[in-house]
Amino acid sequence: MDRLFDHHAPPATPKDLQRRIEKLEKINAALVQRVERSMDQQANAYSLFQTAITLEGQVRLRTEELTNALARLERTNDELLAARDASERANRFKTRFFTAVGHDLLQPLHAARLSASALAEAGQDGRHRVVAERIEHALTTIEELLKSILDISKLEAGVITPTLRPVALDDLFASLVVDIEPQAKAKNLTLRWRRSGLGVVSDPLMLRRILQNLLANAVQYTEKGGVLLLARRRGDTVRIEIWDTGAGIGEADRDKIFEEFQRGAAVDRPAIGGFGLGLSIVQRMAEALGHPLDLCSRPGHGTRFSVSTPRSPTFVASGPKAPAAFVSSALGLAGTKVAVIDNDAAVLEAMQTLLERWSCEVLPARGLAGILGAAATNGPDIILADYHLDDGANGLDVVRALRSRAGTAIPAIVITADRTAPVADAARALGCELLLKPVKPAELRALILHMLAQSSPTR
Template identity: 35%
Template sequence: MPISSKVGHDTERSQAIIRLVIPSLVILYIAILYFTSPTAAEWIVPVLSYIMAFLVVSLVLFIAIVRQPGVYPLRRLFGMLHDYSGITFTLIIGGKVLLPVYAILLWVTVGNGLRFGSRYLAVATGLALLTLGIVTGLTPYWREQPYVVITLVITTIIVPAYVHVLLKQTRRASEAAIAANLAKSRFLAQASHDLRQPIHSISLFTACLRDADLGAKERQMVDNIDKSLHSVSQLFRSILDIYTLDSGKVVPRLEVTPVRELLASLVQQNAEAARWAGVEVRVRPTRCCVRCDPVLLTTMLQNILSNTFKYAPGKPVLIGCRSRDGALAIEIYDQGKGIAPEHLTKVFDEFYRGQQVRDKDIEGVGLGLSIVKRLGELMSLDVRIGSRPGRGTVAIIQGLELASAQEVRPSTGHSMPVHLLRGLHVTLIEDDRNVLVATASLLEKWGCIVQTETSMPMRKVDCDLIVTDFDLNTEVSGADCIEHLRRLHGRKIPAVVITGHDVKHVQELLGNKEIPVLSKPIRPSELRSVLTALRLDMAPQASA
């Protein structure tokens, strides 16, 4: 049975391509010999005939590799035998004239080791020595040059042996690097999850305080807490984005998206941050639709917009769209101090911050634009930054594929007044008691009737909607709780999952795209929007 492997497929295909190229180089060498050494004509015809047959077999082998990718040891062994048989025939027929073909033998031997590993290197070395033995036994010139043969044999042993040592060291270093990356990823994931919990509960408590009857001074204090929490939340989102990108879990999910709605949602989500920074965000309307991953594109725009709040406070920001080469470009202009030329080429590097005078108090760790660049590469988008010191900066995301508005899926995310959540029976499941109390308090402020649980509910209660954490630190997950409550009530109860882990990974574990997954620390407005949208969906079902 073949072992499926993209890496194995790529290396084997590369080897097959080289197998087609090398004979062409040999033919060129033979052509040069033909015109410079007339005595070589006697062996040219049989060598050329063999080379043509070799090319035919190599082409068949290449087609087989392309059509059936994977690691097939027998096919690899056949390819190696094919290579060395061709080299053996060429060296025997060509004699001393084709002695330089030995370089190809050494190249093929080392290449098999570098591409397929030490085991294949050992087999290739054995076949190379066998080739030298056969050629020496059948070629008078080689028998007359014992020191040349000994030199070639020693070279054939020493070079692969040295390559084996290098491969072993490289493998150890690679394993150590992989282990370190896994440890870093696990640490970031766990630290992000554990630290998000208290931040999440604080943000919910402050949302409750906003609705309380507070004086101006107390309201300003709540506003300052919100501002600080927003900064920490942005930092954690950046760290989690880097973690998910490094782990290779981010896969774009393209859909047709109206740019007007995406930008309007972006501005709405950043209204508070813009107010704190004293920035007026202006958007030039557009009717264009693009085919993209709206979540990833929003993250890109979010990070760029956050930079404008940091580096251009108190100045207006303009978001516009422009048609470029048959595609759409989204451009964000600010009127800040700009970026010096020596910093402009490094702004996409991780943890790089081009600090200027009095920039030391600007928050962040320099991950935002790095994330923008990497997400752009995932969606085949070009991201550019232009700046004029003292005049401002423009960030351009270009290459967005234009699409027809008729392809847009109808959205259920209509806005609803808060009072329409009144009377909604919510079963809230959360193992962290601080988060449980904070979330329940907020839901009750909105008029919901909340039944709180710290683990899977075992009794049947009135339930219109389920809000649950995914990781409950027990043998059951939020997904298990949703399934259990739906089975207990005998109907498909709408549900929302809140998690401190990677959202896309949790969505895959849920296996149900109809269940919204929200990331901690969640904005109260985001939670309210999702709940009201689900309440809107309940109305037609209730009346049916």
């Protein structure tokens, strides 16, 4: 290029000019490309800037929306927590209410049953006895319904916590048969059980309630034949079975019968009573215990319910005792001194009337001080004590005091409407028998005879 402007240089040839032009074109093209790239970069930067601004606005909008959503969610959570707390309070109140009402209802029911039994035994003609038996039947129906309502309310509230321990099945079966046998005899049914020597791990009160409901259900739906209770070992489990020769359960009814207020196809038969709560309670208690429940049935032939429970590996089979052998007449109770402690005046009077019908000498009292005064010079042969007494005292306090004064372990029966495990454990630890209100007079009489016979073999 210098030669183009150098006047002393020889003139450039066309080739030189062509080369220089091409060189300038290349330089120009490079400069143009650089400028274009710079402009593209600036355009891209501007575009990115605009995009960033747009995204920032969107992020701010989404952040506001998310903040509002979180605030609404927090308010909803607070409302749900408040609703849950209210529901839990309502459940606790309902449970306390049913427990209190149940106890208050069981008290007069207990007194009514004792009075009805005394009336039946005192009846001089058949009409009075029939009336007394009808009263007894009505009281039994009320008792079963009340127990079912209490069981369902506690299960729904989740306040029943199983207390697992070894349970001797032979003792449990024999006791259950004593309870159910009157119903079976009234329908001319055979009620049998097989001794197995097996033990299981379960909650004794809940397991008893399950089997009691299943046995009562079997007797209720069986018109001829009988009911069989047995246990079979299956490896590490024990399957408890209840067989009946009833009408059976069709496929369509096998799921419905475990629902409340369902009684299957036999619902139209007027002889069937109750409200269809028994099997619902059975299923819920079995689930709470983790005991699988099974049903096998052939319409027209019969039904088998089974409950599978863990086998107790350390269980030692009990002796050949059988509570069914306790049943006896009132003979042998004449002159027996019985201390009766109950803070309910109606119950105390009804119990006194019944025991006097059995020719017993009754020492009644409504608390510890009263019975210590009554028994100061005339110690009892046996003690019947309500568990819950006034001023925070309980029947076990009375048992301890009377035994301490006598210097001997006087036989004692604790009678209560409290069905909780701690009460049963405390009574068992003190060597007392436990009866739940409302007490069946025949069961009470049989147990008194049995305990007196054990404490004094020569009696």
